[in-house]
Amino acid sequence: MAKRPRCQYCKKAFTPPRRGRPPAYCCDSHRQLAYQRRRARGDMPSLLLGRDIEDIRTKAGVERAVVDVLRRYGILPPAPKPAPRLKIVKDGDEGA
Numbered sequence: 318m319a320k321r322p323r324c325q326y327c328k329k330a331f332t333p334p335r336r337g338r339p340p341a342y343c344c345d346s347h348r349q350l351a352y353q354r355r356r357a358r359g360d361m362p363s364l365l366l367g368r369d370i371e372d373i374r375t376k377a378g379v380e381r382a383v384v385d386v387l388r389r390y391g392i393l394p395p396a397p398k399p400a401p402r403l404k405i406v407k408d409g410d411e412g413a
Contacts, residue, residue: 326351 321330322339326347333339342348387393 322333322341323330324343324347325341327343329343331343340348342351384393388395
C-alpha cells in the first residue's frame with residue numbers, strides 16, 4: 318500500500334489525485350500560504366549565501382588536500398618558498 322503524502326503546510330495526510338504530478342499541498346490555499354510565508358522570511362538570501370560559503374570552503378579544502386598529495390608524489394612541482402618577511406625600520410635604525 319502506498320504511503321499517503323502529507324501537506325507541507327499543515328502536515329496532514331491527504332489523498333492525491335490519481336493522475337499527474339503528486340502535489341505537495343492538500344489545497345490551493347495552503348500552497349499560497351506557504352508561498353507567502355517563504356516570501357515574508359527575509360533571511361532566505363543569507364541562508365543561501367551561508368550554504369554557498371560552506372560549499373566553497375569544502376571545495377577549497379579538498380583542492381588543497383589533492384594538491385598536497387600530488388606534490389608529495391612528485392606529480393606537481395614543490396611549492397615555492399615564501400618570500401622573506403620585511404622588517405619595519407625606523408629613522409636612525411638603518412645601520413642596526
